[in-house]
Structure formats: C-alpha cells, structure tokens
Amino acid sequence: MDIKRVPISDVEVWEKNPRNIKTEDFERLKKQIEELGVYKPLICYQENGRYVTLGGNMRLRALKELKHRDIDISIVKAKTEAMKIKYALSDNDRVGIYMEQELAELVYPYLEEINLEDFKIDIGEPIDLINIIESFGPDLRLNKHIPDIDYETDETFKIKFGFSNSSVWVDLGQENAETWSYLIHPPPNPKYKNNAIKYNYSRANPVAIERIIKLWMDVGDYFYEPCAGWATFSSIAKYFGFLGEALDNWDFSINFCKRSIAKMPGKGKVNVHLGDAMNSPFDDNQFDFIHMNPPFGNLEEYGGNSAGSGSYDKWLDNMTAMMFENFRVLKPGKFCVIIMADWRDRKILKNGHGDFINLSEKIGFNLHDLIICRIPSQSLRFSRVHYRSRHSAKAHEYILVFRKPEEEIRATRQ
Ligand SMILES: C[S@@+](CC[C@H](N)C(=O)[O-])C[C@H]1O[C@@H](n2cnc3c(N)ncnc32)[C@H](O)[C@@H]1O
Secondary structure: OOEEEEEHHHEEEOOOOOOOOOHHHHHHHHHHHHHHOOOOOEEEEEEOOEEEEEEOHHHHHHHHHOOOOEEEEEEOOOOOHHHHHHHHHHHHOOOOOOOHHHHHHHHHHHOOOOOHHHOOOOOOOOOOHHHHHHHOOHHHOOOOOOOOOOOOOOHHHHHHHOOOOOOEEOOOOHHHOOOHHHOOOOOOOHHHHHHOOOOOOOOOOHHHHHHHHHHHOOOOOEEEEEOOOOOHHHHHHHHOOOEEEEEEOOHHHHHHHHHHHHHOOOOOEEEEEEOOOOOOOOOOOOEEEEEEOOOOHHHOOOOOOOOOOOOHHHHHHHHHHHHHHHHHHEEEEEEEEEEEOOEEEOOEEEOHHHHHHHHHHHHOOEEEEEEEEEOOOHHHOOOHHHHHHOOOOOOEEEEEEEEOOOOOOOOOOO
16 A cells, blocks of 8 residues: 655545535534544545545545645555546445444443434445446436437437426326325315315426426435425435425424325435525525425415415515525525416416516526426316406416526625
C-alpha cells in the first residue's frame, strides 16, 4: 500500500462522486471525527501533482471544515475512468451485514457511554449494481448520457417504462398501478354523506404518479411533497425506495398520511409534518425533487386553513407563496412536478394552469414539460348540466413540470 501524508490543500473531491450526504449526517460525521480522530486514510489517485479522492469524499469535506492541515491518503493507480469507478464502488461496497439481535446485545450494556443518535447503521439488503442500472439506466439520469434511442419504436424502452411517453396520457385507470393494492382509499367527504362515492375527496392518479417517478426522479433523490393530502405520491415514492418529507396543514390529512405510508411496503422512508406549505420548515436547496397536488380552489374543500379557500385571486396569491417556497427548498437543476386542474368561478372558466405557469415563471422556474391526463372520473362525465350551460365536461388535468435553473437565481418575494 502506498500511504502518504500530504497537505489537505493538495487533495480534491472527485467531481463525479455519485454519493451525497444530508446536512444532519454531515454534522454527525464531523462529530465522530472530533471524538474518534482520523483512523483510516482517504483513497486517492494522483493527477497533475494533485490528489483526487475516490474513497472518502465526505470525510475530506468534513476534515476541511474541521481545519485539518495534513491528511493520510492511500494512493491508487486508477488510469481509466472505469478503474476510478471500481475503486469508488469497492470502497463503499457492503459485503458484511449486521445481525440485528447481536448488534443490539453488543451495544445495550454501554448505553450510558454511546449516544445512539451519533450513529446510523445500514440494515437494508445490499442490492446488485445491475439492478440500479436496469431500473434507472442512463435515459433516466438527467444531465448525463442521453442514449441514441428511438423512443417511439424501441421495444426495450416500451417494456421498461410500460407506456408511451406522449404529452397526452390516456387509459390511466388507477387500478392498473403497480402499487394499487397497497393504497388506502381517500376518505368520503362527510359533507356529501348520501353520495359518498361521487364526492370522495380526490387523489392524484397513482398510474400518473408512477410515470412521474420513472420519468423525472433519479436514483437516491430526496423528495418533498407539500400538500400531501392522502400521501398518494409519498406512499408510492416509498414503494420505489425513495426517502422524503410529506407536509400538510390539516391534522386529519396528516393522520391519514401516516396510515397510508405505514401500509405501503418498500425500502423508502417518509417523514410526515404538520405545517404550512407557504412557509415551509425546510432549508434552502435541500431537495432533489418536489411533487405537489395543490388544493383546487372551489373544486374541493379541506379542513385546516386550506390555501384553496377564498377567491380565485386569493388562490393565486397562495399558489405564488407555495411555489416561492418550493423554489427555495429545491436544489438548482431539479424538477418540481405539479398536478392540477382548471376550475370555474361561477360561470367563468379560470385559466388555472396558465396562471400557475405564469406565476411559477416569475419566481424563476422554467417550464420543462406539460402533460394532459385524461381522468375518467364519474363527476366529470358529460351531463344535462353541461348541456344547459353549454360547458364541456372537463375530463382532464395537467401535469406541469418545472425545473429550477442550474445557476441559482434567488427569487425574492414581491
Ligand atoms: C388535492 S389535495 C392533495 C391530495 C394528494 N395529492 C393525494 O392524492 O393524496 C390538497 C391538500 O392540500 C392541503 N393544503 C391546503 N392548504 C395547505 C397549506 N397552506 N399547507 C399545506 N397543505 C395545504 C389540503 O389540506 C389537502 O390535503
């Protein structure tokens, strides 16, 4: 082994490192280094007199913040990109697994000396790299390699995604969702006791959500769902292995979210928060993905202090406040996906999706995509009311996909 002590200023992080760390875990790492000291070298390759870290990028950042001057590095000969990736994978490879009972018995006698919150352990089943590549291949990894593929005709693509990705989505029968059997039905709206089926609170279509996850989420994305409602998105994201935060300002919906997420199997994890999406409790640039199905004005009434109650102008103001917060907590370059419908204020059709796009663009988002979904809902079928008022029956909703620009433009509230 070629181990050397070098000035920390000569050592750099590997720009392509596919691992990330949450702020709280980074603080834990620093605390551990302070208590236990540095006991293993970083793994680096040499390039133009500098050292680039393939193993220990988080530790390097922590050591720099802790003002260490010199560090030990183990120098490896990684001449090709593939070799660099192999060293990085090998350094983080998990071969051993914890035996939970034995671990608990080992630690238990020392609870006075070991602060349990200082350490996290990984007890999930390790999975083969091939599973990641097959599930989230290059065509899903944004900003990276876009394969030369004919999306219309390529059979592999069709099988993998199971749908043709046009900008009009039809046949979204919710029972066809992979996760359908694990979802809890939204509660009947007590206001409409005699017609509970028709007036159930609506939920975002689970097939649409599965498509959204496959198209715009990336492996390891840390997500946020403001206006979580019945946690349809958060539950499904849990099923697909994502970690995230769900928030709603109505305690009834929060309890429902907890039950819905608990019932859903999957390796992901979702924390549920009672809070106001117009004044989000999260830090700037924290999330890799946001999904929001905001309150629909007069289409549906919620308890709590819903941002959907009141006039159309009030709704627009509230949506502006929510999108401002979404912009703030989202990392640059990442997606914020909105599911919404237009609605009528008395006889006048409000251009809800158009106004929503305008207000989001003013905040700094770019409109990245727009999908129209056919929603075969009972309440949206053509009826005598429509005939009399000469209104078409709206049987669609919109998926608006926004992206925060790469370079961070800080939005300011007007
Ligand atoms: C359309 S529902 C969401 C349904 C959800 N997408 C689902 O399918 O499970 C809108 C939700 O927004 C919530 N909401 C309204 N105003 C809010 C606010 N200011 N902060 C957080 N949530 C809010 C409502 O309580 C309601 O649960």
